Amino acid sequence: MSTPVDTKPSGRRRADAGVGLSERRKAERRLGWMLAGPAFVVMLMVTLYPILQAVWDSLFNFRLTAPGDKSFIGLQNYGVILTDPVFLRDLGVTSLITVITVVVELILGFALALVMHKALKSVRGFVRTAILVPYGIITVVSAFAWFYAFDINSGFINHWFDWLPGISEDTNWFAGTWTSLFVIMASEIWKTTPFISLLLLAGLAQVPDELTEAAEVDGATWWQRMQRVILPNMKAAIMVAVLFRALDAFRIFDNVYIMTNGAYGTEVLSLLAYRTSIGRLEIGLGSAISVLLFLCVLIICFVAIKLFKVDLAGNQGGK
Amino acid sequence: MKKTTTKTRLIWAGITVVVAVYALFPVFSILATSFKEPSDLSNGKLLPTNWSGVNYEQILVGDAQGLFLTSLRNSIGITLISTAIAVVLATLCAYAIARLDFPGKKLVLTTALAVSIFPVISIVTPLFNVWRTIGLYDTWLGLIIPYLSLTLPISIWTLAAFFRQIPWELEQAAQVDGATAWQAFRKAIVPLAAPGVFTTAIIAFFIAWNDFVYGISLTSTEAARPVPAALAFFTGASQFESPTGAISAAAIIVTIPVVLLVLGFQRQIVSGLTQGAVKG
Numbered sequence: 088m089s090t091p092v093d094t095k096p097s098g099r100r101r102a103d104a105g106v107g108l109s110e111r112r113k114a115e116r117r118l119g120w121m122l123a124g125p126a127f128v129v130m131l132m133v134t135l136y137p138i139l140q141a142v143w144d145s146l147f148n149f150r151l152t153a154p155g156d157k158s159f160i161g162l163q164n165y166g167v168i169l170t171d172p173v174f175l176r177d178l179g180v181t182s183l184i185t186v187i188t189v190v191v192e193l194i195l196g197f198a199l200a201l202v203m204h205k206a207l208k209s210v211r212g213f214v215r216t217a218i219l220v221p222y223g224i225i226t227v228v229s230a231f232a233w234f235y236a237f238d239i240n241s242g243f244i245n246h247w248f249d250w251l252p253g254i255s256e257d258t259n260w261f262a263g264t265w266t267s268l269f270v271i272m273a274s275e276i277w278k279t280t281p282f283i284s285l286l287l288l289a290g291l292a293q294v295p296d297e298l299t300e301a302a303e304v305d306g307a308t309w310w311q312r313m314q315r316v317i318l319p320n321m322k323a324a325i326m327v328a329v330l331f332r333a334l335d336a337f338r339i340f341d342n343v344y345i346m347t348n349g350a351y352g353t354e355v356l357s358l359l360a361y362r363t364s365i366g367r368l369e370i371g372l373g374s375a376i377s378v379l380l381f382l383c384v385l386i387i388c389f390v391a392i393k394l395f396k397v398d399l400a401g402n403q404g405g406k
Numbered sequence: 407m408k409k410t411t412t413k414t415r416l417i418w419a420g421i422t423v424v425v426a427v428y429a430l431f432p433v434f435s436i437l438a439t440s441f442k443e444p445s446d447l448s449n450g451k452l453l454p455t456n457w458s459g460v461n462y463e464q465i466l467v468g469d470a471q472g473l474f475l476t477s478l479r480n481s482i483g484i485t486l487i488s489t490a491i492a493v494v495l496a497t498l499c500a501y502a503i504a505r506l507d508f509p510g511k512k513l514v515l516t517t518a519l520a521v522s523i524f525p526v527i528s529i530v531t532p533l534f535n536v537w538r539t540i541g542l543y544d545t546w547l548g549l550i551i552p553y554l555s556l557t558l559p560i561s562i563w564t565l566a567a568f569f570r571q572i573p574w575e576l577e578q579a580a581q582v583d584g585a586t587a588w589q590a591f592r593k594a595i596v597p598l599a600a601p602g603v604f605t606t607a608i609i610a611f612f613i614a615w616n617d618f619v620y621g622i623s624l625t626s627t628e629a630a631r632p633v634p635a636a637l638a639f640f641t642g643a644s645q646f647e648s649p650t651g652a653i654s655a656a657a658i659i660v661t662i663p664v665v666l667l668v669l670g671f672q673r674q675i676v677s678g679l680t681q682g683a684v685k686g
Contacts, residue, residue: 112507114587115506115507115508115587116506116507116508116509118502118506118508118587118588119502119506119507119508119511120502120508120510122498122499122501122502122506123498123499123502123503123508123510123511123514125495125498125499126495126496126498126499126514126558126562127499127513127514127517129495129554129558130517130518130521130554130555130558130559131517132551133521133529133551133552133554133555133558134520134521134524134529134555137528137529137532137533137536138524138528138529138532140532140535140536141528141529141531141532144531144532144535151535151538199425202421202425203676206418206421206422207414207415207418210418210419210422212672212673213422213426214422214425214426215672215673215676216668216669216672217425217426217429217430218425218429219668219672219675219676220429220430220433220664220665220668221429221432222612222668222679223612223664223665223667223668224433224661224664225615225616225618225633225634225657225660225661225664226616226618226634227618227634227637227638227657228436228634228637228657228660228661229432231436231637231653231654231657232432232433232435232436232657233432235435235436235439235650235654236432236435240447240448240648240650241439241447241448241648241650242450243435243450243451243452245450246450246451247452256450274432277428277432281429282679285676285679285680286679286680288676288680289680289681292680331523334523337525338525338526338527340526340527340618340619341618341619341634344618344622344638345638356527357525357526357527357619360527360528360530360531361527361530361619361622361623364530364531364534365530365531365534365622365623370531370534370535373531374531374532377525377527377528377529377530377531377532378528380525380527380528381524381525381528384523384524384525388523
């Protein structure tokens, strides 16, 4: 983790030393915005503008099937959604998926990070290559792979594990909420753990070797070193990894769409928004769900930054 | 340095096998499915009874060809174009961030961060409506633009991290020799920065290649529908046949570029992701 302290950009030092200081500074500023400006404007255009449009649309009773009936209804759409048991159930399912996948991925990802960090030279390249495969694979492909493996018709899992209580040839994983969620989360975890493990690997690499070696010389066990030296030193990396994954998991869509399409109480918020606006063409209601989903993400972010002091901006601007 | 004993070697061999199975088994499982004949799909086993190429035939030269090959062309075209645009814009932006002193630098970085955590689905509804009005719905451009929201932020981070490690004395030397800031950037820095730019392009490519939400929401025909979205629309050879085999074969084909990139550039991708994530 880089230090959160802002080191002075070297550009300033250069400008201070030169003659005609303000001209130089001005030119540098201009060049800075000329170079950074286009990317900045594009980012605003593709996110800020649509979300403002969504906020605006959410205040209307607006269906594409009857565009003439568009009328301003204030916050009524939000009232409808927030009192709708479907929305609350989807919020619950989404939160549940987020919490479980992040916890499992944190543990699994840390184990993988340790493996990548400590692996012998001879296998390090292979291990890293293998771990990057799930990272690069398309989520939809992952969803199909897991779906077909568990599916009652084309799957082999039922045959492999029929010795376990509760699993037989007729186990239909995708006909129940919990079994469906299990496979959905398995696919999600498989696909995204490499990302979290790479973030943790970066954190691990920044724990000074002298510290762990000193602790080892002092007779600390592996667990003590982990608990007292390594984990505290990479707290910032862990926090950033958890926050990123949590925000990503909260947007889960692909796995659910492919495997159950929201059937049997597995619908998540993104899918609800999709079905409302793209499926049923209820732009007003769909926009309101989109805005609420966005607010949820903001709240998660805010809580993480305030409560756990995740210093995202510090890492961003630092160094 | 401790010596590597036979015991540690064995332990590492074991760990390596476990990691490999974890990482590769689902891929192998869908690979095996893609070689099953339709009648063999429900054999209840991992491996096909006879390895058969009939599914690949169906999507490459058979009836599902139109559906798959056009979507593959869409995916490749849209992904490459949006990756290229993102990398060019991000290179300029990251250079300014790593190198120049200008007000609003933090604002640009915070915006990149905010965009990257933005729920895609929140953007889709308004875009769906606007694209229909202005005629971008179901076109390449209609996907390239929103893909920038996925590829641009991570490109900016990764590149800013790379650029901070470049020996900038070279640029100063060029400027002392009378080059302008722009010339110094182009002649001295671009060659040094090229590996970082290339790595960023790979990471951006993965992200755009992976997209499903935009692909399924902003297209309606084969004119622009990318592969992940097309997979969801596959149907069997006849209405009584499930599309399982065809989907699996298509899934394997779109996984090939990913595997090739990972095999070829494992080291760069790992360093790009870890640096971009932590320092960026």
